[in-house]
Amino acid sequence: MPATSVVLTARGLTKSFVGHTVLQDVDLELRAGEVLGLVGENGAGKSTLMKILAGVHSPDSGSVELGGETVSFSHPVQAQQAGISTVFQEFNLLPERSVAENIYLGREPRSRGLVDVGQMHRDTEELLTGLGVTGLRPGQRVRTLSVAEQQIVEIAKAVSYDARIISMDEPTAALAEHEVELLYGIIGTLTARGVAILYVSHRLKEIFRLCDTITVLKDGRQVTTKPAAELDDAELVRLMVGRSISSFFPDPVEGTVVGEPALELRDAGNGYVDGIDLTLRAGEVVGIAGLQGSGRTELVEGIFGVRPLTRGTMSIAGKQVRPRSPRAAIRAGLAMVTEDRKATGLALNQSILDNALGVVRAVFPRRTSQARREVPGLLSSLEVSARATDQEVQFLSGGNQQKVVLARWLTTNPRVVLMDEPTRGIDVGAKHSIYELMRSLAADGVAVLMISSELPEVIGMSDRILVMRDGRLAGELPAGSSEEAVLQVATGVTAAPATTTPAPTEEVAR
Amino acid sequence: MRSRLQHLTSTGIVVAVLVLSLVVGAILTAIEGRNFLSSGNIDAILTGCSILGLIAIGQTLVILVGSLDLSVPFVVSLTSVLAAGHMAGEPGNVVPAVLLALGIAAVIGLANGLVVSFLKVHGFVATLGMGLIISGYIGSNYQGSHGLAPRSFRLIDATQIGPVPLTFLIMLGCALLAILMLRRTRLGHHLYAVGGSPEVARLSGIRTSVPVVVAHVLCSVLAAVAGLLLLSRLSVGSPTIGSQGDYDLMSIAAVVLGGTLLAGGKGNIVGTLAGVAIFAVLDSVMGVMQVNPFLKDVIRGLVIVAAVAVYAGREIDRRPARFDRPTGLDAVLQETK
Numbered sequence: 001m002p003a004t005s006v007v008l009t010a011r012g013l014t015k016s017f018v019g020h021t022v023l024q025d026v027d028l029e030l031r032a033g034e035v036l037g038l039v040g041e042n043g044a045g046k047s048t049l050m051k052i053l054a055g056v057h058s059p060d061s062g063s064v065e066l067g068g069e070t071v072s073f074s075h076p077v078q079a080q081q082a083g084i085s086t087v088f089q090e091f092n093l094l095p096e097r098s099v100a101e102n103i104y105l106g107r108e109p110r111s112r113g114l115v116d117v118g119q120m121h122r123d124t125e126e127l128l129t130g131l132g133v134t135g136l137r138p139g140q141r142v143r144t145l146s147v148a149e150q151q152i153v154e155i156a157k158a159v160s161y162d163a164r165i166i167s168m169d170e171p172t173a174a175l176a177e178h179e180v181e182l183l184y185g186i187i188g189t190l191t192a193r194g195v196a197i198l199y200v201s202h203r204l205k206e207i208f209r210l211c212d213t214i215t216v217l218k219d220g221r222q223v224t225t226k227p228a229a230e231l232d233d234a235e236l237v238r239l240m241v242g243r244s245i246s247s248f249f250p251d252p253v254e255g256t257v258v259g260e261p262a263l264e265l266r267d268a269g270n271g272y273v274d275g276i277d278l279t280l281r282a283g284e285v286v287g288i289a290g291l292q293g294s295g296r297t298e299l300v301e302g303i304f305g306v307r308p309l310t311r312g313t314m315s316i317a318g319k320q321v322r323p324r325s326p327r328a329a330i331r332a333g334l335a336m337v338t339e340d341r342k343a344t345g346l347a348l349n350q351s352i353l354d355n356a357l358g359v360v361r362a363v364f365p366r367r368t369s370q371a372r373r374e375v376p377g378l379l380s381s382l383e384v385s386a387r388a389t390d391q392e393v394q395f396l397s398g399g400n401q402q403k404v405v406l407a408r409w410l411t412t413n414p415r416v417v418l419m420d421e422p423t424r425g426i427d428v429g430a431k432h433s434i435y436e437l438m439r440s441l442a443a444d445g446v447a448v449l450m451i452s453s454e455l456p457e458v459i460g461m462s463d464r465i466l467v468m469r470d471g472r473l474a475g476e477l478p479a480g481s482s483e484e485a486v487l488q489v490a491t492g493v494t495a496a497p498a499t500t501t502p503a504p505t506e507e508v509a510r
Numbered sequence: 511m512r513s514r515l516q517h518l519t520s521t522g523i524v525v526a527v528l529v530l531s532l533v534v535g536a537i538l539t540a541i542e543g544r545n546f547l548s549s550g551n552i553d554a555i556l557t558g559c560s561i562l563g564l565i566a567i568g569q570t571l572v573i574l575v576g577s578l579d580l581s582v583p584f585v586v587s588l589t590s591v592l593a594a595g596h597m598a599g600e601p602g603n604v605v606p607a608v609l610l611a612l613g614i615a616a617v618i619g620l621a622n623g624l625v626v627s628f629l630k631v632h633g634f635v636a637t638l639g640m641g642l643i644i645s646g647y648i649g650s651n652y653q654g655s656h657g658l659a660p661r662s663f664r665l666i667d668a669t670q671i672g673p674v675p676l677t678f679l680i681m682l683g684c685a686l687l688a689i690l691m692l693r694r695t696r697l698g699h700h701l702y703a704v705g706g707s708p709e710v711a712r713l714s715g716i717r718t719s720v721p722v723v724v725a726h727v728l729c730s731v732l733a734a735v736a737g738l739l740l741l742s743r744l745s746v747g748s749p750t751i752g753s754q755g756d757y758d759l760m761s762i763a764a765v766v767l768g769g770t771l772l773a774g775g776k777g778n779i780v781g782t783l784a785g786v787a788i789f790a791v792l793d794s795v796m797g798v799m800q801v802n803p804f805l806k807d808v809i810r811g812l813v814i815v816a817a818v819a820v821y822a823g824r825e826i827d828r829r830p831a832r833f834d835r836p837t838g839l840d841a842v843l844q845e846t847k
Contacts, residue, residue: 077715096776
């Protein structure tokens, strides 16, 4: 590794909130042109560390040195002006404004006192071209962009501050695999320009692919900082959670019986999906893979009556049904864990208990009191860590929130559980308990249909893998298929995908 | 057809509806045996647009920034009586009286804006309170009409340039300035940003209180201009002129009809003006047809709700359907694929 200059040094950063220490004595060193990976479970202090560097929080003790000078920020803008930009996990974009207006928000170029819209568009064009992005027009409204394109706008905004340091919090959480490549390309461009990158991710594969150095945090403390080449998957997971990777995707529970068809679709379709033939049996965990926009979410929304199916037949446990609303679907024995737990999965300012009982109360009011008795047991079997069941869910970590979403559906005793990205943006430990829950549901004779953008997850968890492409089921693959096989069906590319992923670092990741 | 409708912006729809209502209005008026394009009728419509237009421009700014102003009718009344009282029929008092009215309105707007942005009281509540305070002040100090505007001031309302009343041109001038501000100044851009998401704006280094306060001040000042134009028309100050016009709810209705999002962050002045014009045309036609005044309100109400229902339906999901009714060439292409 060539000798590179240190641009930022943090020493002994400590931060606590209301008596709870979330970060203790953490050191950090960022070098120009290098990517530092920051890993750890949710609650390990990664976000807090990023927010300190971004000027959102100020540390209780410890110091940050930027280019040899000690700095302290009281507002995010000061950090930005000093050359530290942050791409937060939640998009900080205005959906009704254009790409250019979002990027130059607060710094609109002016001539003679008026905003120079032409200049702003030219600057945006130049910025995007510099990042190797084509096909994004400066005047486009952000609302009309895909998630990946919005992510690019976020990064372009960060870059436009002439940042020397860019930190990214789970930038790929909402991206499909092929979109991730685009992001890797942009990161490559940035490091070639000498930008230092702090990269937070739960996806170990990309950590190894991208990072030069890895820092592991656990419970607010720094476990280790090592060159990526000295670590491997198993070691990293062990450092993060103290659990070995072999047990990461649990095997089916002993005695799980694959039984009668629980959900059948014949030639079903609506405006978004078409020609769907699918049989899901009791006791099965079936994964749905596919690129972003291939119609995966639309399929489960069709089944669940969000956008009702208009063609073909559907039956649950042998009985013909066609839910016209989620309510009808729930009555027929379906449950759906939605993609975005904060927007559509939970009532954030209601308590854990109210959330867990939300669906039962609305749809099966007579079963409420029985469900109320089940909730504590359910929560503890899901290992939800919370002060009490009357705590508002907005104060829980992502993983615990997702467990409450699951509890909310399990209280309805569903026959079929549809899960859309059930482990997005949650920590390794919580992921593991959700995997175990899926297995135990299957053992109880429930059928599970899981959408996931993470190929290892689909492959590791599914008894069968269905792959979608352009709104249709493009193929079915057996358990344990290779990632390449899934991608081939998903993209419809039959040639070896070696040309699209020229990745010697893949070897390291294995 | 469907896809073309999908691509129309909200403003496009409002303007289309305006054209449609002009055509239908002209036909209905002709059936009644009157000429829709008669100078008297055009004058009535344009004058009807001016007062509500001025207030609705201000209301657009306030709604865009994520607030609301319910105090406008009382600002209209207050400026009307204050200015009339200070003019007292003397031409020499016109300028100081106008400045006083605008200044007081600015202070009211400033107070609204400060309460909204610093005390974090929602605009709905803050301006409701302000409206009550002004209403109480007017009620206890002015009974019946008050003061007198001199002839020189009354000329503003009487002057016409060709078929166009001067009041309408004043409104149009204010609209153009507001459009310029929204499109071409940082303040305008930041107004949209704060209305869209105060947090995003803050993280981008915008002082979020500035657009909020400015929008409220401008809204009040524009309401004061409307109050002065009303004074010029009536020649005496009236303590109830604002509430009689229902300017609070009518201006909000015009803004929403114009496609501006009630939650803020999206919308424009052109849509609002079209919304105001639609109401003016409706009024004119219903006036010619001698529609019962209560039925008028029913029709206005239906128009507002229908318009917002159309926008809401469009905003829910703009993802194109992949398999909806393939016809003609599309069907052939899908077959061969």
